[in-house]
Amino acid sequence: MTNRSLDKKERILEAATRTFAEKGFFNAKISEIARQAEVADGTIYLYFKNKDDILIQIFEYMVERHLENIRQAVAKGGSPEEKIRMFVRHHFSTVEKFPKLVEVITIELRQSSKFMKEYVPKKFFNYLGIVSDLIIEGQASGVFREDADPEITKQALWGSLSEVTVLWLKTRKKRFDLQTCGEQIAELYIRGLRA
Amino acid sequence: MTNRSLDKKERILEAATRTFAEKGFFNAKISEIARQAEVADGTIYLYFKNKDDILIQIFEYMVERHLENIRQAVAKGGSPEEKIRMFVRHHFSTVEKFPKLVEVITIELRQSSKFMKEYVPKKFFNYLGIVSDLIIEGQASGVFREDADPEITKQALWGSLSEVTVLWLKTRKKRFDLQTCGEQIAELYIRGLRA
Numbered sequence: 001m002t003n004r005s006l007d008k009k010e011r012i013l014e015a016a017t018r019t020f021a022e023k024g025f026f027n028a029k030i031s032e033i034a035r036q037a038e039v040a041d042g043t044i045y046l047y048f049k050n051k052d053d054i055l056i057q058i059f060e061y062m063v064e065r066h067l068e069n070i071r072q073a074v075a076k077g078g079s080p081e082e083k084i085r086m087f088v089r090h091h092f093s094t095v096e097k098f099p100k101l102v103e104v105i106t107i108e109l110r111q112s113s114k115f116m117k118e119y120v121p122k123k124f125f126n127y128l129g130i131v132s133d134l135i136i137e138g139q140a141s142g143v144f145r146e147d148a149d150p151e152i153t154k155q156a157l158w159g160s161l162s163e164v165t166v167l168w169l170k171t172r173k174k175r176f177d178l179q180t181c182g183e184q185i186a187e188l189y190i191r192g193l194r195a
Numbered sequence: 196m197t198n199r200s201l202d203k204k205e206r207i208l209e210a211a212t213r214t215f216a217e218k219g220f221f222n223a224k225i226s227e228i229a230r231q232a233e234v235a236d237g238t239i240y241l242y243f244k245n246k247d248d249i250l251i252q253i254f255e256y257m258v259e260r261h262l263e264n265i266r267q268a269v270a271k272g273g274s275p276e277e278k279i280r281m282f283v284r285h286h287f288s289t290v291e292k293f294p295k296l297v298e299v300i301t302i303e304l305r306q307s308s309k310f311m312k313e314y315v316p317k318k319f320f321n322y323l324g325i326v327s328d329l330i331i332e333g334q335a336s337g338v339f340r341e342d343a344d345p346e347i348t349k350q351a352l353w354g355s356l357s358e359v360t361v362l363w364l365k366t367r368k369k370r371f372d373l374q375t376c377g378e379q380i381a382e383l384y385i386r387g388l389r390a
Binding site: 110156162163167176180181184185187188191 | 348350351352353356359362375376383384386388
Protein backbone atom coordinates (compact mmCIF):
# COMPACT_ATOMS: atom_id res chain seq x y z
CA MET A 1 0.00 0.00 0.00
CA THR A 2 1.44 3.40 -0.96
CA ASN A 3 1.76 6.20 1.54
CA ARG A 4 -1.01 8.09 -0.14
CA SER A 5 -3.52 5.27 0.09
CA LEU A 6 -2.50 4.62 3.71
CA ASP A 7 -3.28 8.27 4.42
CA LYS A 8 -6.65 7.88 2.79
CA LYS A 9 -7.47 4.79 4.79
CA GLU A 10 -6.48 6.48 8.06
CA ARG A 11 -8.52 9.51 7.09
CA ILE A 12 -11.55 7.30 6.56
CA LEU A 13 -11.00 5.57 9.91
CA GLU A 14 -10.76 8.91 11.69
CA ALA A 15 -13.84 10.30 9.97
CA ALA A 16 -15.74 7.09 10.76
CA THR A 17 -14.75 7.31 14.44
CA ARG A 18 -16.13 10.85 14.65
CA THR A 19 -19.28 9.89 12.75
CA PHE A 20 -19.98 6.77 14.83
CA ALA A 21 -19.41 8.71 18.06
CA GLU A 22 -21.79 11.48 16.97
CA LYS A 23 -24.55 9.55 15.22
CA GLY A 24 -24.18 6.06 16.62
CA PHE A 25 -23.21 3.03 14.57
CA PHE A 26 -26.67 2.36 13.16
CA ASN A 27 -27.51 5.87 12.13
CA ALA A 28 -24.11 6.63 10.63
CA LYS A 29 -24.16 6.62 6.84
CA ILE A 30 -21.26 5.64 4.61
CA SER A 31 -21.90 8.81 2.59
CA GLU A 32 -21.48 10.93 5.74
CA ILE A 33 -18.19 9.21 6.54
CA ALA A 34 -17.02 9.80 2.95
CA ARG A 35 -17.96 13.47 3.16
CA GLN A 36 -16.06 13.92 6.45
CA ALA A 37 -13.04 12.07 5.08
CA GLU A 38 -13.24 14.11 1.86
CA VAL A 39 -13.29 11.06 -0.39
CA ALA A 40 -15.88 9.71 -2.83
CA ASP A 41 -18.37 7.18 -1.43
CA GLY A 42 -16.94 4.49 -3.73
CA THR A 43 -13.42 5.02 -2.35
CA ILE A 44 -14.55 3.68 1.01
CA TYR A 45 -15.38 0.34 -0.60
CA LEU A 46 -11.81 0.07 -1.92
CA TYR A 47 -10.66 -0.29 1.67
CA PHE A 48 -13.66 -1.65 3.56
CA LYS A 49 -16.32 -4.24 2.83
CA ASN A 50 -19.09 -2.49 4.75
CA LYS A 51 -19.86 -0.45 7.86
CA ASP A 52 -19.19 -3.39 10.22
CA ASP A 53 -15.79 -3.79 8.61
CA ILE A 54 -14.92 -0.12 9.22
CA LEU A 55 -15.90 -0.49 12.87
CA ILE A 56 -13.83 -3.65 13.29
CA GLN A 57 -10.82 -1.99 11.66
CA ILE A 58 -11.16 1.01 14.00
CA PHE A 59 -11.04 -1.49 16.85
CA GLU A 60 -7.98 -3.27 15.47
CA TYR A 61 -6.17 -0.01 14.82
CA MET A 62 -6.85 1.15 18.38
CA VAL A 63 -5.85 -2.13 19.99
CA GLU A 64 -2.66 -2.28 17.96
CA ARG A 65 -1.57 1.19 18.96
CA HIS A 66 -2.65 0.68 22.55
CA LEU A 67 -0.92 -2.70 22.75
CA GLU A 68 2.47 -1.25 21.91
CA ASN A 69 2.05 1.64 24.36
CA ILE A 70 0.97 -0.60 27.18
CA ARG A 71 3.83 -3.04 26.61
CA GLN A 72 6.20 -0.11 27.02
CA ALA A 73 4.39 1.22 30.09
CA VAL A 74 4.26 -2.19 31.78
CA ALA A 75 7.96 -2.77 31.03
CA LYS A 76 8.74 0.28 33.19
CA GLY A 77 7.06 -1.27 36.25
CA GLY A 78 9.23 -3.26 38.61
CA SER A 79 7.38 -6.03 40.46
CA PRO A 80 4.39 -7.91 38.95
CA GLU A 81 2.21 -5.93 41.38
CA GLU A 82 3.57 -2.65 40.09
CA LYS A 83 3.12 -3.81 36.50
CA ILE A 84 -0.53 -4.60 37.09
CA ARG A 85 -0.97 -1.12 38.50
CA MET A 86 0.69 0.26 35.34
CA PHE A 87 -1.66 -1.75 33.13
CA VAL A 88 -4.75 -0.39 34.90
CA ARG A 89 -3.46 3.19 34.97
CA HIS A 90 -2.57 3.03 31.32
CA HIS A 91 -6.03 1.76 30.40
CA PHE A 92 -7.76 4.70 32.03
CA SER A 93 -5.31 7.29 30.77
CA THR A 94 -6.03 6.04 27.24
CA VAL A 95 -9.75 6.41 27.91
CA GLU A 96 -9.17 9.99 29.06
CA LYS A 97 -7.01 10.77 26.04
CA PHE A 98 -9.29 9.27 23.37
CA PRO A 99 -12.85 9.37 24.73
CA LYS A 100 -14.57 9.38 21.29
CA LEU A 101 -12.56 6.48 20.01
CA VAL A 102 -13.14 4.54 23.23
CA GLU A 103 -16.85 5.32 23.10
CA VAL A 104 -17.02 3.84 19.63
CA ILE A 105 -15.17 0.67 20.53
CA THR A 106 -16.92 0.09 23.84
CA ILE A 107 -20.50 1.17 23.14
CA GLU A 108 -21.00 1.19 19.36
CA LEU A 109 -18.99 -1.95 18.73
CA ARG A 110 -21.40 -3.99 20.83
CA GLN A 111 -24.14 -2.95 18.46
CA SER A 112 -22.49 -4.76 15.58
CA SER A 113 -23.83 -8.28 15.89
CA LYS A 114 -21.19 -9.33 13.37
CA PHE A 115 -18.58 -8.22 15.88
CA MET A 116 -20.37 -9.69 18.89
CA LYS A 117 -21.07 -13.06 17.33
CA GLU A 118 -18.47 -13.79 14.65
CA TYR A 119 -15.39 -11.67 15.04
CA VAL A 120 -12.45 -13.21 16.86
CA PRO A 121 -10.41 -10.31 18.27
CA LYS A 122 -6.96 -11.90 18.18
CA LYS A 123 -5.08 -8.67 18.83
CA PHE A 124 -7.31 -7.94 21.76
CA PHE A 125 -6.47 -11.39 23.16
CA ASN A 126 -2.80 -10.41 22.95
CA TYR A 127 -3.58 -7.27 24.87
CA LEU A 128 -5.37 -9.14 27.65
CA GLY A 129 -2.67 -11.78 27.56
CA ILE A 130 -0.37 -9.19 29.15
CA VAL A 131 -2.44 -9.52 32.34
CA SER A 132 -2.40 -13.33 32.54
CA ASP A 133 1.36 -13.28 31.83
CA LEU A 134 1.85 -10.86 34.72
CA ILE A 135 -0.17 -13.10 37.02
CA ILE A 136 1.88 -16.14 36.03
CA GLU A 137 5.06 -14.10 36.55
CA GLY A 138 3.85 -13.09 40.02
CA GLN A 139 2.97 -16.68 40.89
CA ALA A 140 6.40 -17.88 39.78
CA SER A 141 8.11 -15.32 41.99
CA GLY A 142 5.82 -16.15 44.91
CA VAL A 143 4.08 -12.78 45.27
CA PHE A 144 0.71 -13.95 43.88
CA ARG A 145 -1.49 -16.82 45.10
CA GLU A 146 -0.96 -20.12 43.28
CA ASP A 147 -4.68 -20.85 43.35
CA ALA A 148 -5.70 -17.72 41.39
CA ASP A 149 -6.67 -18.71 37.85
CA PRO A 150 -4.82 -16.35 35.46
CA GLU A 151 -7.46 -16.71 32.72
CA ILE A 152 -10.47 -16.00 34.90
CA THR A 153 -8.68 -13.19 36.74
CA LYS A 154 -7.69 -11.59 33.45
CA GLN A 155 -11.33 -11.62 32.27
CA ALA A 156 -12.55 -10.35 35.63
CA LEU A 157 -10.12 -7.44 35.52
CA TRP A 158 -11.06 -6.64 31.93
CA GLY A 159 -14.72 -6.63 32.97
CA SER A 160 -13.99 -4.16 35.77
CA LEU A 161 -12.06 -1.83 33.48
CA SER A 162 -14.63 -1.85 30.71
CA GLU A 163 -17.66 -1.53 33.01
CA VAL A 164 -16.22 1.53 34.74
CA THR A 165 -15.23 2.95 31.35
CA VAL A 166 -18.75 2.55 29.94
CA LEU A 167 -20.23 4.14 33.05
CA TRP A 168 -17.83 7.05 32.83
CA LEU A 169 -18.72 7.59 29.17
CA LYS A 170 -22.47 7.26 29.80
CA THR A 171 -22.52 9.63 32.75
CA ARG A 172 -20.59 12.21 30.73
CA LYS A 173 -17.48 11.71 32.81
CA LYS A 174 -18.96 13.27 35.93
CA ARG A 175 -19.72 10.34 38.17
CA PHE A 176 -16.24 9.03 38.74
CA ASP A 177 -12.76 10.40 38.58
CA LEU A 178 -11.00 7.92 36.32
CA GLN A 179 -7.65 8.14 38.07
CA THR A 180 -9.30 7.30 41.39
CA CYS A 181 -11.03 4.37 39.68
CA GLY A 182 -7.69 3.16 38.41
CA GLU A 183 -6.08 3.24 41.86
CA GLN A 184 -9.11 1.56 43.45
CA ILE A 185 -9.26 -1.25 40.90
CA ALA A 186 -5.51 -1.81 40.88
CA GLU A 187 -5.51 -2.04 44.68
CA LEU A 188 -8.41 -4.53 44.69
CA TYR A 189 -6.73 -6.88 42.24
CA ILE A 190 -3.23 -6.61 43.68
CA ARG A 191 -4.52 -7.40 47.16
CA GLY A 192 -6.87 -10.01 45.77
CA LEU A 193 -3.98 -11.79 44.07
CA ARG A 194 -1.40 -11.45 46.84
CA ALA A 195 -0.07 -14.72 48.27
CA MET B 196 -54.69 -5.85 35.32
CA THR B 197 -56.72 -9.07 35.34
CA ASN B 198 -55.10 -12.46 35.75
CA ARG B 199 -55.85 -13.31 32.18
CA SER B 200 -54.15 -10.25 30.76
CA LEU B 201 -51.19 -10.78 33.10
CA ASP B 202 -50.89 -14.29 31.67
CA LYS B 203 -50.94 -12.89 28.19
CA LYS B 204 -48.27 -10.34 28.98
CA GLU B 205 -46.03 -12.98 30.54
CA ARG B 206 -46.60 -15.23 27.56
CA ILE B 207 -45.47 -12.43 25.25
CA LEU B 208 -42.38 -11.78 27.39
CA GLU B 209 -41.47 -15.47 27.32
CA ALA B 210 -42.03 -15.76 23.58
CA ALA B 211 -39.99 -12.60 23.01
CA THR B 212 -37.13 -13.96 25.13
CA ARG B 213 -36.99 -17.12 23.00
CA THR B 214 -37.27 -15.14 19.77
CA PHE B 215 -34.56 -12.61 20.71
CA ALA B 216 -32.24 -15.42 21.83
CA GLU B 217 -32.74 -17.32 18.58
CA LYS B 218 -32.87 -14.54 15.99
CA GLY B 219 -31.15 -11.68 17.76
CA PHE B 220 -32.85 -8.44 18.73
CA PHE B 221 -32.60 -6.80 15.31
CA ASN B 222 -33.79 -9.71 13.25
CA ALA B 223 -36.65 -10.62 15.57
CA LYS B 224 -40.04 -9.60 14.19
CA ILE B 225 -43.04 -8.60 16.30
CA SER B 226 -45.14 -10.96 14.14
CA GLU B 227 -42.86 -13.88 15.07
CA ILE B 228 -43.17 -13.05 18.77
CA ALA B 229 -46.96 -12.86 18.40
CA ARG B 230 -47.03 -16.24 16.64
CA GLN B 231 -44.94 -17.87 19.36
CA ALA B 232 -47.05 -16.30 22.11
CA GLU B 233 -50.23 -17.34 20.26
CA VAL B 234 -51.66 -13.83 20.25
CA ALA B 235 -52.59 -11.45 17.45
CA ASP B 236 -49.89 -8.97 16.37
CA GLY B 237 -52.05 -6.08 17.56
CA THR B 238 -52.32 -7.58 21.06
CA ILE B 239 -48.63 -6.99 21.59
CA TYR B 240 -49.15 -3.25 21.18
CA LEU B 241 -51.71 -3.29 23.99
CA TYR B 242 -48.89 -4.11 26.38
CA PHE B 243 -45.76 -2.76 24.72
CA LYS B 244 -44.87 0.35 22.78
CA ASN B 245 -42.34 -1.31 20.49
CA LYS B 246 -39.60 -3.94 20.34
CA ASP B 247 -37.24 -1.91 22.54
CA ASP B 248 -39.99 -1.71 25.13
CA ILE B 249 -40.43 -5.50 25.14
CA LEU B 250 -36.69 -5.94 25.64
CA ILE B 251 -36.59 -3.44 28.49
CA GLN B 252 -39.55 -5.11 30.18
CA ILE B 253 -37.86 -8.53 29.90
CA PHE B 254 -34.91 -6.94 31.65
CA GLU B 255 -37.07 -5.43 34.40
CA TYR B 256 -38.96 -8.67 34.93
CA MET B 257 -35.69 -10.60 35.25
CA VAL B 258 -34.07 -8.11 37.60
CA GLU B 259 -37.17 -7.99 39.79
CA ARG B 260 -37.32 -11.75 40.19
CA HIS B 261 -33.58 -12.02 40.61
CA LEU B 262 -33.49 -9.18 43.13
CA GLU B 263 -35.87 -10.92 45.49
CA ASN B 264 -34.01 -14.25 45.22
CA ILE B 265 -30.65 -12.68 45.81
CA ARG B 266 -31.87 -10.73 48.83
CA GLN B 267 -32.99 -14.03 50.35
CA ALA B 268 -29.73 -15.80 49.41
CA VAL B 269 -27.56 -13.02 50.80
CA ALA B 270 -29.60 -12.91 54.01
CA LYS B 271 -28.52 -16.51 54.65
CA GLY B 272 -24.82 -15.59 54.62
CA GLY B 273 -23.20 -14.72 57.94
CA SER B 274 -20.32 -12.26 57.66
CA PRO B 275 -20.15 -9.54 54.96
CA GLU B 276 -17.43 -11.68 53.31
CA GLU B 277 -19.73 -14.68 53.19
CA LYS B 278 -22.56 -12.53 51.86
CA ILE B 279 -20.43 -11.28 48.99
CA ARG B 280 -19.59 -14.88 48.16
CA MET B 281 -23.34 -15.65 48.18
CA PHE B 282 -24.04 -12.75 45.84
CA VAL B 283 -21.44 -13.94 43.32
CA ARG B 284 -22.54 -17.58 43.53
CA HIS B 285 -26.14 -16.61 43.11
CA HIS B 286 -25.36 -14.56 40.03
CA PHE B 287 -23.71 -17.47 38.25
CA SER B 288 -26.30 -20.02 39.31
CA THR B 289 -28.96 -17.74 37.77
CA VAL B 290 -26.92 -17.61 34.56
CA GLU B 291 -26.76 -21.41 34.51
CA LYS B 292 -30.49 -21.74 35.18
CA PHE B 293 -31.70 -19.18 32.62
CA PRO B 294 -29.06 -19.00 29.87
CA LYS B 295 -31.43 -17.78 27.12
CA LEU B 296 -32.87 -15.03 29.26
CA VAL B 297 -29.41 -13.98 30.39
CA GLU B 298 -28.16 -14.01 26.79
CA VAL B 299 -30.94 -11.65 25.82
CA ILE B 300 -30.33 -9.23 28.66
CA THR B 301 -26.54 -9.25 28.42
CA ILE B 302 -25.90 -9.45 24.66
CA GLU B 303 -29.10 -8.37 22.88
CA LEU B 304 -29.92 -5.58 25.32
CA ARG B 305 -26.69 -3.79 24.45
CA GLN B 306 -27.89 -3.64 20.87
CA SER B 307 -30.82 -1.46 21.82
CA SER B 308 -29.39 2.04 21.67
CA LYS B 309 -32.54 3.22 23.45
CA PHE B 310 -31.52 1.04 26.38
CA MET B 311 -27.83 1.95 26.21
CA LYS B 312 -28.36 5.69 25.92
CA GLU B 313 -31.67 6.62 27.53
CA TYR B 314 -32.95 3.95 29.88
CA VAL B 315 -32.23 4.40 33.57
CA PRO B 316 -32.30 0.92 35.12
CA LYS B 317 -33.51 1.83 38.61
CA LYS B 318 -34.25 -1.75 39.64
CA PHE B 319 -30.85 -2.81 38.47
CA PHE B 320 -29.31 -0.09 40.62
CA ASN B 321 -31.16 -1.60 43.59
CA TYR B 322 -29.68 -4.96 42.71
CA LEU B 323 -26.12 -3.60 42.57
CA GLY B 324 -26.83 -1.56 45.68
CA ILE B 325 -26.79 -4.85 47.60
CA VAL B 326 -23.03 -5.02 46.95
CA SER B 327 -22.20 -1.49 48.07
CA ASP B 328 -24.36 -2.00 51.18
CA LEU B 329 -22.39 -5.15 51.99
CA ILE B 330 -19.11 -3.31 51.57
CA ILE B 331 -20.28 -0.52 53.90
CA GLU B 332 -21.46 -3.15 56.39
CA GLY B 333 -18.03 -4.83 56.23
CA GLN B 334 -16.26 -1.51 56.70
CA ALA B 335 -18.42 -0.68 59.72
CA SER B 336 -17.58 -4.01 61.34
CA GLY B 337 -13.89 -3.60 60.52
CA VAL B 338 -13.47 -6.58 58.17
CA PHE B 339 -13.14 -4.49 54.99
CA ARG B 340 -10.67 -1.72 54.22
CA GLU B 341 -11.91 1.79 54.94
CA ASP B 342 -10.21 3.14 51.81
CA ALA B 343 -12.12 0.89 49.38
CA ASP B 344 -14.75 2.94 47.54
CA PRO B 345 -18.07 1.03 47.73
CA GLU B 346 -19.40 2.58 44.50
CA ILE B 347 -16.35 1.86 42.36
CA THR B 348 -15.92 -1.61 43.85
CA LYS B 349 -19.56 -2.44 43.17
CA GLN B 350 -19.16 -1.44 39.50
CA ALA B 351 -15.87 -3.31 39.23
CA LEU B 352 -17.48 -6.48 40.61
CA TRP B 353 -20.44 -6.12 38.29
CA GLY B 354 -18.05 -5.74 35.36
CA SER B 355 -16.27 -8.96 36.34
CA LEU B 356 -19.51 -10.91 36.64
CA SER B 357 -20.97 -9.68 33.38
CA GLU B 358 -17.75 -10.06 31.38
CA VAL B 359 -17.31 -13.68 32.45
CA THR B 360 -21.01 -14.30 31.77
CA VAL B 361 -20.79 -12.92 28.23
CA LEU B 362 -17.68 -14.98 27.56
CA TRP B 363 -19.37 -18.11 28.87
CA LEU B 364 -22.38 -17.48 26.63
CA LYS B 365 -20.26 -16.65 23.58
CA THR B 366 -18.01 -19.68 23.92
CA ARG B 367 -21.07 -21.92 24.27
CA LYS B 368 -20.35 -22.56 27.91
CA LYS B 369 -17.22 -24.59 27.26
CA ARG B 370 -14.39 -22.29 28.13
CA PHE B 371 -15.06 -21.86 31.82
CA ASP B 372 -16.83 -23.72 34.52
CA LEU B 373 -19.13 -21.08 35.99
CA GLN B 374 -18.94 -22.35 39.53
CA THR B 375 -15.15 -22.16 39.45
CA CYS B 376 -15.47 -18.62 38.06
CA GLY B 377 -17.73 -17.72 40.95
CA GLU B 378 -15.30 -19.01 43.58
CA GLN B 379 -12.36 -17.31 41.86
CA ILE B 380 -14.09 -13.94 41.58
CA ALA B 381 -15.51 -14.05 45.11
CA GLU B 382 -12.05 -14.86 46.49
CA LEU B 383 -10.44 -12.00 44.55
CA TYR B 384 -12.89 -9.40 45.84
CA ILE B 385 -13.06 -10.67 49.41
CA ARG B 386 -9.27 -10.64 49.69
CA GLY B 387 -9.12 -7.37 47.79
CA LEU B 388 -11.48 -5.75 50.27
CA ARG B 389 -10.09 -7.27 53.44
CA ALA B 390 -8.77 -4.81 56.02
